[in-house]
Amino acid sequence: MTDGTERSEILDRTYDPSEDDDATVGSANTMRERAGESRLKLWILLEANRLVATGVLAALFFVLLVIGGIALDPPFLTTVRSGDVLDSIFSTMASATITGVTLVVTITQVVISQELGPFGDQRSRMSGAMDTREYIRELTGLNSAPADPSALLSALVAAAQVQAANVKEATERIDDEDATEELTEFCDSASENADVVLDRLHGATFGTFDLLSAALDFNYGRKVFEVDRLLARHNDAVDEQTRTALNDLRDALVMFGPAREHVKTLYFQWALTSLSQLVAYAAIPALLVSVGMLAFVDYTTFTGSFLAVDNIVWVTMLAFSISVLPFLLLLSYVLRIATVAKRTLSIGPFVLRDSQR
Template identity: 80%
Template structure:
């Protein structure tokens, strides 16, 4: 605990005195994550229906193996009691509860779009003001209406401003300032080139658009601009200082634009989730009710490849009955992962890999 105000001042971070900062920091989400490519692909990049199918297949295999290994044999347990009735009655109830939950989520998403006329007018006014600012910032005749084109225009504007900074840097006599600014602008333009390639043709409603936007590490770049301005304030001229200010404006605008795209994607994804769960709930319920009403130990006698037929049927039926829950799980994993990686807007570093 500091004893007086002077101790507080001494402990305050001064970017102008930071000799250990690295301007060429990691840019893409994969580089910043510090986690395996496979894990990120499963959580984020893979198709949600494919991910659900893989989860269902894993459930089927695990249940089958457990049924084979444990004693007494599953067929004996089914023959001696009401195992199937208990299991699938619970599954049917769970499916109905899950669908109700998803319908509630959909209502919450839809409610955000509802409101009186004056609220809608305020939303429209804010949108048009922002589009005008983007038009002035990018120098385009009109701000793009397509989400991928809008994000591309902001990334391209940042790359252009970085080029202006690089050009102005050539007129600086200070070697340290010239080297750091050149390294920073080179890193930014390389990152921008990668993101622009990924954004080209990306369609809204797919995760590819949001994933591309997440690969532009704008928050760290805003911090770097502020740090470089403070560190080399005496060495750089007015031209370089103005160019860095314009670059900062472009980077700062990218933040709320990305958050807006993320919000729209979450609404789209949750609506798609509701539809998918509703579609999957019908066959899941039919399977569960059929197992309760029509299946017992005598329905599927014998064995297939050494495993009781009733165990094959029950494992498959359970995997199918879990489809609504597995769909919900696959979507929530992606949304939660994206939310965790974009908790802060602006130049905040929350991950140890970026400190």
Template identity: 50%
Template structure:
């Protein structure tokens, strides 16, 4: 089976088949979006602590270079005591304000989990109703592990896509046969890719949600609806039932993915609040030391032509920015995921996927 969404069928079709119909898509979000692997990796896949470290290194190097290189030289201003006091007194205020804001966001996330008994019971009933429906679809009790649950839904969609191909194979329409083969190969290839990514993925990391994002169920639902509409004259009730069963399986993946996404957002925002609290205290200590202890001539001299005071102030400034850089790395991932999953129904919002 090819993995790029192209047809893997050995069937030959006449020249009368219209192959311009866009049926299949690539198997990964990156390929469908037409963006670089590095950009997707930075925004989504990379460890957020590693991204924060790279941002901090970039801030430090940029600060030192700008102070040392930009004319007129910034060194006289940096050596002034009032400049250091102004810089780090401002940073203390910014750290306290920023930490308070982030902790407030964490409290709002936690507040969604609180509520009276009636609300909690309704929440439980809705969840169990969904699991019961999924159990009917899968044929076994719904797994408790999110990655296994999503993988089972992908497996059911793949099985029903193959059932559609087998069930429609006897229809005398080369155009329909070609479109069904292309569509089924695309579903199977995408399912194999996502299933491999879900295998061993652990919730709490981004791996589960990242794999779920690669499964473009919305496009597949649209193709099922289009096939049923464009070839209605060739389809009987059994064939329509097969397409309906496939559409049902694909439709169930949507709310399942959104539920996993919501849980991940809550998990990530709470983790972000914890880590910002951890780094805020050292950042405040560094800012306080720079404000009360360090003077303009505390570390005279140069190394490789770089003033020691420049390195000291740059390092301290970078450390005090760490809470904001950590916040930036997490929010970049969250808003990127949110932007790519705005529509739960079969609506294609990105030009590259239309």
């Protein structure tokens, strides 16, 4: 058993958010502010169109390979003449393409299997979904919960903004100056963040990353923590009306969490299914080029030069860049999915990044 003295010592070493005088209620809100990384890096990993990113990677491969074929010694033409370099490269690429398509098909099967189940399981899923929609309807005050994902998220963000305005209005009756200042600053920060997210959600369609990107800009988890911290810190100063408004705000913020995670899950399934289709499409020209280079091309097929570069260098490096397209597609999609997953590992008020501490 732990006696009173030991318990007191343990509590003294425990961080109490309600006693944190240095806490910032207007913390970083958007994902760009929370990430602490360059705008260019985040644009490449997340915002850039995946097909454009794949094309840029393929072009970069081509340019670097051509430069290597020119600059390295011995020249590429000499290497091709002295061995079976082309056979080794493109037989490997053909095998890799078939293996890659098999891998992606396996991923698709895993995604599809999550949607399969007996009648009872499907009924439970439907029942849970309808109960959640009824709760959202009551929370937002709408006649019915929106069916469109962007409208649903917008309704929850707007509900949080309305409740933040109610909290700010209620704080005008508080006599404690510190409590009024902190609560007003928090409400202003939450309202500004909601304005940014609502603007981005307007017109965003499911299937594009714009919808999920906008949802990631609403820092709901930190706001839930701030509501709890402010309630504990100013427990004596807050009146019943302000406490009720804060709890209503907390309910709206808490509901946004599972809604965002549901949209994220659906997007991941959509993206992985789209990836499977694109890899299958890209595998056809990749295999044709690889087999064509194996069957019909050697160092005598393309003689001469263009722009002072041997034609065999241009042809080989272009063929390799086409052959590697399925892998580049997989890379571009996985980078986005992994980046989003890394930044949304936890649900609720759980801080994992130093930029939010």
